[in-house]
Amino acid sequence: MANGGGGGGGSTSGGGGGGGSSLRMSSNIHANHLSLDASSSSSSSSSSSSSSSSSSSVHEPKMDALIIPVTMEVPCDSRGQRMWWAFLASSMVTFFGGLFIILLWRTLKYLWTVCCHCGGKTKEAQKINNGSSQADGTLKPVDEKEEAVAAEVGWMTSVKDWAGVMISAQTLTGRVLVVLVFALSIGALVIYFIDSSNPIESCQNFYKDFTLQIDMAFNVFFLLYFGLRFIAANDKLWFWLEVNSVVDFFTVPPVFVSVYLNRSWLGLRFLRALRLIQFSEILQFLNILKTSNSIKLVNLLSIFISTWLTAAGFIHLVENSGDPWENFQNNQALTYWECVYLLMVTMSTVGYGDVYAKTTLGRLFMVFFILGGLAMFASYVPEIIELIGNRKKYGGSYSAVSGRKHIVVCGHITLESVSNFLKDFLHKDRDDVNVEIVFLHNISPNLELEALFKRHFTQVEFYQGSVLNPHDLARVKIESADACLILANKYCADPDAEDASNIMRVISIKNYHPKIRIITQMLQYHNKAHLLNIPSWNWKEGDDAICLAELKLGFIAQSCLAQGLSTMLANLFSMRSFIKIEEDTWQKYYLEGVSNEMYTEYLSSAFVGLSFPTVCELCFVKLKLLMIAIEYKSANRESRILINPGNHLKIQEGTLGFFIASDAKEVKRAFFYCKACHDDITDPKRIKKCGCKRLIYSEMSIYKRMRRACCFGCGRSERACSCMSDRVRGDVDTLERAFPLSSVSVNDCSTSFRAFEDEQPSTLSPKKKQRNGGMRNSPSSSPKLMRHDPLLIPGNDQIDNMDSNVKKYDSTGMFHWCAPKEIEKVILTRSEAAMTVLSGHVVVCIFGDVSSALIGLRNLVMPLRASNFHYHELKHIVFVGSIEYLKREWETLHNFPKVSILPGTPLSRADLRAVNINLCDMCVILSANQNNIDDTSLQDKECILASLNIKxxxxxxSIGVLQANSQGFTPPGMDRSSPDNSPVHGMLRQPSITTGVNIPIITELVNDTNVQFLDQDDDDDPDTELYLTQPFACGTAFAVSVLDSLMSATYFNDNILTLIRTLVTGGATPELEALIAEENALRGGYSTPQTLANRDRCRVAQLALLDGPFADLGDGGCYGDLFCKALKTYNMLCFGIYRLRDAHLSAPSQCTKRYVITNPPYEFELVPTDLIFCLMQFDHNAGQSRASLSHSSHSSQSSSKKSSSVHSIPSTANRPNRPKSRESRDKQKYVQEERL
Incomplete structure (x- = not known):
């Protein structure tokens, strides 16, 4: 047999060619991109050897070795023989050798244990004897050999434990090592993919083959890791038979053989693909996979792919090598990826036939593989598809956009709540809203809600999940969110359970990220106290709870004082688009007011130093803006919102103003206004940012800023600060003398007195104010004389007793207070109620029973018992309803004076007549049973029936004895007894109410569409929005849905909620809420200068134009003239009109319905029957004289009954038909009520 030289020729059959010539082998080498450096002579030699190979093959049909391609650069076997058996043998010897050693060790150990069993028993008996002898006092030497064995066992155990820690995922080192092994296994598999394009076996130079070097380094690491695993294994036999161990046996030793023989055999390196089975474990170690579905999905995919790639590697090996018993002659050239394709079409039972196995080994493997592969394909693939298909459509993660904020909205996510929220949040009247809204809910949206999200896809995203799951909070990037808004289900059957759910959401979010700002809706007022228990809840940092019951009942209570105010406030805090109507109808004027909203803007430096009324007048006349409040920062930088504070307060630098305007762009005028540039401009639209270089700050203001910067830390006063020059300090003294009552300019060295000044605009007690003329800046102020009923005037002794010994106000001084009363003492029978002369009172018709959810009537009573009313001005409140329900509410009501209960039903006309409903100032209809009915159309049935019953x-x-006289509202400082004023303030006698239609009623509704049933004579379409309906425009209907807009309003400006709560709750503060959370009741307190100063705050009233000081403007006058006169003369801030519905008609009308006009323009024409909404100052004089203790009321009244906002109960001279005995009984009863 002739063998070829270095050219690779030989007198044997071609390597892997199965009997072909060496010329075929040479062509195969070129086809596989191997460079052979053989010369032309060696080519001819190959040709000549071809013939000898043919002849020799006849004599030697079977060969022990096969020819492989060699080169001069690679020192391989000069004969070019294949040595695949050496590689396979290294793996087999390692595997079976180790298995034999383990089995031999176990056998010997077992035999040793069996043989030495008797000896062990003998030693144990000897130990017992030795123990007994030691007990007798005989000392025995310690067995040193046994100690050495124990030490050796301890050393082996510690090494085993160390190895276990190194390969476990319980420690950081173990996790890093496990991940590194997996990554290197994938790297080795990638090297196999690269080498699979070369022949199965070829000569390689270790020092020049880069992939072989890398593979060698990887396998050295695998060998070390195998050693750690072997040491840590408890059962060495099972460890030896593990899949990962088998993979190491057939992949690690062949690499070392490759280095030794300078040749490479692709062999079984494809087994590294089995490492992919651990992919799920690795992802769990990295905390990437957390859910069971994701773990299961990755498990199925990893098993399927690893089995697929491993089987493809085996087919690639046998098809490119051939069958050994056929001398490898039946091989075929298939790439690895063609084998992958073959395996896929095979186990899917498609079998195109374009690629198939030719070798016997390949076909035999395919027979068994198609059984297991088909079963795996049929079971795994459908399950994988199902898991992928069942993945949440909205289960991704939010990707924050740079430069754009986002908020998270969760809670009650429905089509109605989301549409209402988006309509207000994304309203065009706001500035450019560069905020993305991320909704998070655990239920996927329905088709309608999904369509809504798609319509707002540029600013809205939805993710399915729960805020109670920290993983879902991480998905929506709650830590980087600007705020989190939680919506409540206003129509739930159990409000307490709904509040509990929202409180748990707050706890979960705050636990995940304590600094996140949260705005949540709450249904019940008493549940707000639970939010204070959350350590990270901080209202000073922007956390707010919008209590729907508190605000709803507060709005209704303000309507009892000024009818229609609930509608006006609801429209102000909702974003409404302007709807233009050309026809001269009441809707035209109403909708012009509806387009106004509440905005905030910093005031221009041109206003610094001016009084609030001056700035307010300038804004209204010049800028066409209505400013109603400012944010005042005290010396210690604590901010308070002051509503119409009066002319004693001067505007500071950087003051934030609260404006009523139609859009945000108009409010910018207050910031851009410059006296030098805009003083002569008449068109407010031209007031824009000017380019002049204005001298904004005077020298004094500069020194004030220096003083704030340097003196707040040391706590010194202005005079003690060294930063101020003598001249500037003298200017401060001059300013103090000019404004002796200014709490802003005057600075006292006393820290306590300064803090008291910060809390209250004025520090004068009522008695001191009386001596100073009553009005703080009105030199012409004089005591106000009001009509009174002699029956209701307590004696001087009683007044002194009340002043000195009785707790008249709560501990904060914000509300009238009385000692707790038993409910039996306030219950009236029908006859007792009829005998009680009730007039100018508030009737509350309440539907409820023992099982009804509590409404929280305290929120209705508190605004009516605010301390900025004098005691005689408090309206008597009569509840008509189930006594069982009212007993449950009484615990929160027993500290309020002038409250009575008539057990009965609002549907009983006898009960309604007993409480003189025709003489009431307001009738409120509430129901606690609304949310217990599934049919939305029937939720308001009780309220609607009661309203229609009254009407x-x-x-x-003929009931003239109970007629209510009316008089024009006398502003503080006007002396009604003055000869100049007496003709204006003539006493008017209004006819009494003869039909229930004229009774002022406000009805609470749950379902907005039910408003159509309240008025039978209106023409409202059932699909009309609530704010466009006549009952809502007239202030006779109120629905809690109008409060939805407060969520977005509070987000854009957290002062908005503080302002509205100040307006409607009568003065509730966070401190008061904390007190109520402790005791669930108001605590009485003795009057102190501090608490009495809390009474000095403005309140809402209605000003009549039919008589009074403004009667001359009522007939064709301009609203702007009325605004300026009221502001300059009485510090009253007008902000709207309550007008008769048919006042625009030339023909007289019998209709007594009124509607609301918000912020009319300057030139708006007034009519005599108009009632003006105004913010009036607290009048200290009204409660200081005997003449002031009349039963008057500053509120809106029905036009058929009265035209002014102050009414008193008629005196005995006006009651000729009243029996004397009844007079005495009533007098006695009323005196008792006054004492209560």
Whole structure:
């Protein structure tokens, strides 16, 4: 047999060619991109050897070795023989050798244990004897050999434990090592993919083959890791038979053989693909996979892919090598990826036939593989598809956009709540809203809600999940969110359970990220106290709870004081688009007011130093803006919102103003206004940012900024600060003398007195104010004389007793207070109620029973018992309803004076007549049973029936003894007894109410569409929005849905919620809420200068134009003239009109319905029947004289009954038909009520 030289020729059959010539082998080498450096002579030699190979093959049909391609650069076997058996043998010897050693060790150990069993028993008996002898006092030497064995066992155990820690995922080192092994296994598999394009076996130079060097380094690491695993294994036999161990046996030793023989055999390196089975474990170690579905999905995919790639590697090996018993002659050239394709079409039972196995080994393997592969394909693939298909459509993660904020909205996510929220949040009247809204809810949206999200896809995203799951909070990037808004289900059957759910959401979010700002809706007022228990809840940092019951009842209570105010406030805090109507109808004027909203803007430096009324007048006349409040920062930088504070307060630098305007762009005028540039401009639209270089700050203001910067730390006063020059300090003294009552300019060295000044605009007690003329800056102020009923005037002794010994106000001084009363003492029978002369009172018709959810009537009573009313001005409140329900509410009501209960039903006309409903100032209809009915159309049935029942009642006009006289509202400082004023303030006698239609009623509704049933004579479309309906425009209907807009309003400006709560709750503060959370009741307190100063705050009233000091403007006058006169003369801030619905008609009308006009323009024409909404100052004089203790009321009244906002109960001179005995009984009863 002739063998070829270095050219690779030989007298044997071709390597892997199965009997072909060496010329075929040479062509195969070129086809596989191997460079052979053989010369032309060696080519001819190959040709000549071809013939000898043919002849020799006849004599030697079977060969022990096969020819492989060699080169001069690689020192391989000069004969070019294949040595695949050496590589396979290294793996087999390692595997079976180790297995034999383990089995031999176990056998010997077992035999040793069996043979030495008796000896062990003998030693144990000897130990017992030795122990007994030691007990007798005989000392025995310690067995040193046994100690050495124990030490050796301890050393082996410690090494085993160390190895276990190194390969476990319980420690950081173990996790890093496990991940590194997996990554290197994938790297080795990638090297196999690269080498699979070369022949199965070829000569390689270790020092020049880069992939072989890398593979060698990887396998050295695998060998070390195998050693750690072997040491840590408890059962060495099972470890030896593990899949990962088998993979190491057939991949690690062949690499070392490759280095030794300078040749490479692709062999079984494809087994590294089995490491992919651990992919799921690795992802769990890295905390990437957390859910069971994701773990299961990755498990199925990893098993399927690893099995697929491993089987493809085996087919690639046998098809490119051939069958050994056929001398490898039946091989075929298939790439690895063609084998991958073959395996896929095979186990899917498609079998195109374009690629198939030719070798016997390949076909035999395919027979068994198609059984297991088909089963795996049929079971794994459908399950994988199901898991992928069942993945949450909205289960991704939010990707924050640079430069754009986002908020998270969760809670009650429905089509109605989301549409209402988006309509207000993304309203065009706001500035450019560069905020993305991320909704998070655990239920996927329905088709309608999904369509809504798609319509707002540029600013809205939805993710399915729960805020109670920290993983879902991480998905929506709650830590980088600007705020989190939680919506409540206003229509739930159990409000307490709904509040509990929202409180748990707050706890979960705050636990995940304590600094996140949260705005949540709450249904019940008493549940707000639970939010204070959350350590990270901080209202000073922007956390707010919008209590719907508190605000809803507060709005209704303000309507009892000024009818229609609930509608005006609801429209102000909602974003409404302007709807233009050309026809001269009441809707035209109403909708012009509806387009106004509440905005905030910093005031221009041109306003610094001016009084609030001056700035307010300038804004209204010049800028066409209505400013109603400012944010005042005290010396210690604590901010308070002051509503119409009066002319004693001067505007500071950087003051934030609260404006009523139609859009945000208009409010910018207050910031851009410059006296030098805009003083002569008449068109407010031209007031824009000017380019002049204005001298904004005077020298004094500069020194004030220096003083704030350097003196707040040391706590010194202005005079003690060294930063101020003598001249500037003298200017401060001059300013103090000019404004002796200014709490802004005057600075006292006393820290306590300064803090008290910060809390209250004025530090004068009522008695001191009386001596100073009552009005703080009105030199012409004089005590106000009001009509009174002699029956209701307590004696001087009683007044002194009340001043000195009785707790009249709560501990904060914000509300009238009385000692707790038993409910039996306030219960009236029908006859007792009829005998009580009730007039100018508030009737609350309440539907509820023992099982009804509590409404929280305290929130209705508190605004009506605010301390900025004098005691005689408090309206008597009569509850008509189930006594069982009212007993449950009484615990929160027993500290309020002038409260009575008539057990009965609001549907009983006898009960309504007993409480003189025709003489009430307001009738409120509430229901606690609304959310217990599934049918939305029937939720308001009780309230609607009660409203229609009252409107259908008829009253006898002969009841003149209970007629309510009216008089024009006398502003503080106007002396009614003055000869100049007496003709204006003539006493008017209004006819009494003869039909229930004219009774002022406000009805609470749950379902907005039910408003159509309240008025039978209106023409409202059932699909009309609530704010466009006549009952809502007239202030006779109120629905809690109008409060939805407060969520977005509070987000854009957290002062908005503080302002509205100040307006409608009568003065509730966070401190008061904390007190109520402790005791669930108001605590009484003795009057101190501090608490009495809390009474000095403005309140809402209605000003009549039919008589009074403004009667001359009522007939064709301009609203702007009225605004300026009221502001300059009485510090009253007008902000709207309550007008008769048919006042625009030339023909007289019998309709007594009124509607609301918000912020009319300057030139708006007034009519005599108009009632003006105004913010009036607290009048200290009204409660200081005997003449002031009349039962008057500053509120809106029905036009058929009265035209002014102050009414008193008629005196005995006006009651000729009243029996004397009844007079005495009433007098006695009323005196008792006054004492209560």
């Amino acid at each position: 259908s009642m008829q009253f006898d006009d």
